[in-house]
Amino acid sequence: MKWFSLKKREEIPAKKAWLIRIVAVVLSVLCAGLVILLLGFHPFVTFGEIIKGALGSKIRLTQTVLKAVPLTITTLGIIIAFKMKFWNIGGEGQIMMGALAASVVALNFPDMPRGLLLLCMGIAAVIGGGLWAFIPAFFKAKMGTNETIFTLMLNYLAIKFVTYLQYGPWRDPGSKGFPKVADFTQNAVLPNVFGLHIGWIIALLLTVAIFLFMNYTKKGYEVSVVGESIDTARYAGMNIQSIIITAMLISGGLCGLTGMIQASAIEKTLTYSLSAGMGFTAIITAWLSRLNALASLFVCIAFAVLLQGGAYIQISMQIPAAVADMIQGILLFFVLSSEFFLQYKVSFHFKKAKGVA
């Protein structure tokens, strides 16, 4: 005899849904606190430090925003693909190819006027990332290949190719044997606005733009219809192949732009570690924001707070790096599993049952 049973919920009032989500966050904090306690640290102090580390001073706040910017833009790209049920897990590779394309421009035309150079780098990055997403999109549209494995494999291709460049033909002779690509000239570095590189404005604008695109344009509507049912899209006379390819060019283009921003403003050169797992983290943030562009902004900021705060407690409290990762893991686990409780109602039967067991 099972002692509990699951029931699919028909619908759940918005208030109750939020209650469940809040309970999930509270529980995850309690659970994380317990782990911290077992490790011999004070949970409240630790949480306080995380917040302090992420938002406590201007420099730390800056760091948090700098982490939120690339994550947000990548997430926007992933959202478009996922809305179409095109499982683009190739964000990493698209970021890399975007960064690579921008670097080609930056390294070859170091003396171009700053505005023009940055614009060219941006366009190159969008094309680079877009093309990297176009390859799997083309084969999916024409031959029905599986995009999941395809985009995943392209990640490794892109990262390894950049690694090769960095250690091989593009190694900077002036770096005294250190395997790195030459630094960009000052012209190829994004300017600051209010003490932060301009990427944060780009991220905000793109969030609004993608939100409008998905909800108010014909193309956005087509992407949603293709995601819901290819047959319905065919029925309505949509050109499915062109929709898949266009959407993926945008999706990859956004990831590529992330690569350009990171290369230009953060690394100031091309490195193989520049994507830093963002293409994968963005999959999580895209789901957590339920494929809503506006929501993704908040989710990404929250994620950045955790990332930055986690990095801070390593230094301030000598808590091992793994603990910060664990806290993130616990939070994710609870929040994602709260989705299950939004879908199902669990009832327990403690009474001893008669009859068949």
Place this chain on the structure above:
Amino acid sequence: MEPVKAIEMKGISKAFGSVKANEDVNLTVYNGEIHALLGENGAGKSTLVNMLSGIYMPDSGFISVYGEEVRFASPKDSIKKGIGMIHQHFKLVDVLSAQENIILGDRQGTFIKRKKLTQEIKKLSDQYGLDVNPNKKVYEMSVGEKESLEIIKVLYRGAKILIMDEPTAVLTPQETKRLFEIIRNMKEQGCAIIIITHKLNEVMEISDRVTVLRKGKSVGTVNTKEVEVQTLIEMMVGKKIDLAITKETIENKKLLLEVDGLYVMNQEKKHALTDISFSLYSSEILGVAGVAGSGQKELCETIAGLNPAEKGRIFFEGENILGKTPQEIIRLGIRMGFIPEDRLGMGLIGSMDIVDNIILKDYQNAPGLFLKRSRYYEKANRIVDKLDIQTPGIFCPVKKLSGGNIQKVLLGREIDSDPRVLITAYPVRGLDIGASLTIYDLLNEQKKKGVGILFIGEDLDVLMDLCDRVMVFCGGEMMGTVDPSQVTKEEIGWMMAGGKMKQEVRA
């Protein structure tokens, strides 16, 4: 001898969220009895038998099997007690043989004893008069054979109580007859059989007793011999309903659509349609009869431009539209409505609201990059009003509506575009009697306006009552076109099974 109670369900209630699927339902089935469970769609028939087969657990009430109270936590418990369920959609693995399907999920020992198994299957087949070749692969079987295999599967697992969920939905009249013989045979052997259906003539023909459900409650149980069809309908619907479908013949017809020598391959590269030729005139409803999968789907989709043809021509008012995409057909200004078979899989988007579904076929004609939804609010409201769609509003996701209302959204959109030709594939599938009648009325209204309607149907009675002419398909070939007032249902059934009809009927 006092008959043995095979199943007794008392005071069964089951709710899904706020929806009460079953409320205080009682059902008693005796050994050696064929018991029909009758009710409209959504009356709670499937929920009730799913509790018998262990898929759901009742919220309250008692179930006893052969006098012993039971609580099923899973289908396994139910099978152990000798209950076998045959689902409407066969649960068979296509690439496996009959005997492999039979032992699937039956974990007795590690190895398969093929010889012993073959013998046992043969014994069961002989005992109940079932005809199944144990080594035949499922994908090579006809629908009738699959049905037999499903029955053997549950018998092999020792079922003495059989539940069949709308078993005749996909069978020809001949196959249905055969199935009924098998069911009677099982009854002779002392099995208890519960058969779910909403076809009244079948209830009258096969069952000993009938339990009628309405809106989740049991209305009553009657002996089939002592009851009139009209009484059953009243029990089902709760009020008197005039079942008659009106048919008006309209003169002065014009040729709208002409299909000429159409050959179509399906996805498996087999012929789905072979040499199909017919004409559709204005102000007529042209029916298509045939067992499911006789090429109806391919016919509709080819005309609508969704399916490439091998050869042939399709003229719409003199212009060959074959080979054109739906986009091109829409751009040519050809006004053709299409109600596909799978409403939520093709035709509508379940998670989107009524407005977003209404704009589906229109949005491309509007200029600009943006959707301008608000322009369509009026249209959405008009369709909701005109077809009396029960919805909280035009911003309600379509999948939250009932089946009948979903169909009305689809039909409403297609009618609102003022089509010349309307292609409807199983437009009343899954709808209850009331909703079906509304759909027939709407189609008749379109016919009066001069629209030519292609009506793919499954219920022969409806096809004969509604259509001016009926084409009969079998295995992708056209067996003939008949005037429903000139032929009997049996004759159409014979054609559906592959019999050719000499005489042709003109419109």
